[in-house]
Amino acid sequence: MSQTNIVMYMEEELSTEKLENILLEFNAKNQISSWAMERSNSWIWVKYYILKHHDEIRDIWCDISKDMVKDVEQTTNVKTAFFIQPSRDRNAVFFALSFCKEIYTILDTNKNVFLYHGASGFFANEEIANLQFMNTQQFYDSRFANNAIVESIIECLNNEVTGGIECVEEEGGWDGEELQYIDLFRNLFKMREQLQVLVKSINNTALFNAKIIDIDKLILRLLDIDDEKLLISAGDQNRDYPINSWWWHLDQVKSGVLKVHVEEGFVIYQGQIVLI
Structure with missing residues (x-):
């Protein structure tokens, strides 16, 4: 499996209304068997499967999860799968994760939700909500x-x-x-x-x-x-971030209103010293 593949599995089938609301939020284009989404010239393609109708996809899920999910019951209960394929640029992987997190927000988290990313590994339930990037290709559970x-x-x-x-x-x-x-x-x-x-x-x-x-x-x-x-x-x-997060305020750095002293560990803004 390509490292850019992101595969999400869950025990419940999404309602059409919930799914369409997410797709609308991401300006998804219906490609008949999948959806295409674009942000800043980065693309992701999404396919949605109900596993009882797709034995081949279920077999892929079982193969991915066999060494990662200890409870066999968890693997047999899974009903739904999303395959998210970002284009091979850095921004598309960020974009794909934001889509996965949005899908996760509308799920019943008392049921099992699994996310597999080839470059990062395997995540389940609360881990997904806490994923952050540690580089442009991999993410991690920020709690650990x-x-x-x-x-x-x-x-x-x-x-x-x-x-x-x-x-x-x-x-x-x-x-x-x-x-x-x-x-x-x-x-x-x-x-x-x-x-x-x-x-x-x-x-x-x-x-x-x-x-x-x-x-x-x-x-x-x-x-x-x-x-x-x-x-x-x-x-x-x-x-709206605090001024000591100066990277969000480079307009004021450029104008000289905000002076950044990285070696000393502070910024000066409107005559006030603020620690970084």
Whole structure:
């Protein structure tokens, strides 16, 4: 199975009305046997099966779950399956997970719900509601953060922001993919937000502080050379975050109203010092 496959199984059959409301929210296009959804030039395709009508799909479910679900009854009760196939770009995987989480919100969570992602593994019920990205290809249960997950988020942010810098400096621009980059940066800033919470929750700020400073320097460097202001646009929907989450307020950083001192660990806004 391709690493970009996301497969969701559940014990209940969704009502047509509930499913159509979700599809409408995602502006899904009916493709007869599936639905296609697009956001910022990233696509996901969704197929919905009632397993009692599809022995082959049920066999796939049993094969996936045999080493992961201890209670055999859980595997035999499952009635419904969603196969979500994102296109092979980073944003589509973020997009697909947001669709899975939305489907999960309308389910009876007292019944079994399973989510399998080839690159990340197998998740069930409450885990699904707590999934966050640790890089652009894998996600994890945010309740069980550890040093390895923080390292993965740091590595991802470093690589992706560095890639953005190279795109501008070496290739001369965004290759007409501005919408995709805005969406990517928005998701990277969400990961930067997670990082702030995670490092404090595992009480290991000293271990990661230097690496986080390096990431923040890269963000500010990219801001300086980003003539298209894609990083600024990425924060448009999240200006209500506290000012010390300065990555959402790069419009004010660019204008000089908000001054970021990453090495010292604070920002200055309207004459006030606020710790990061």
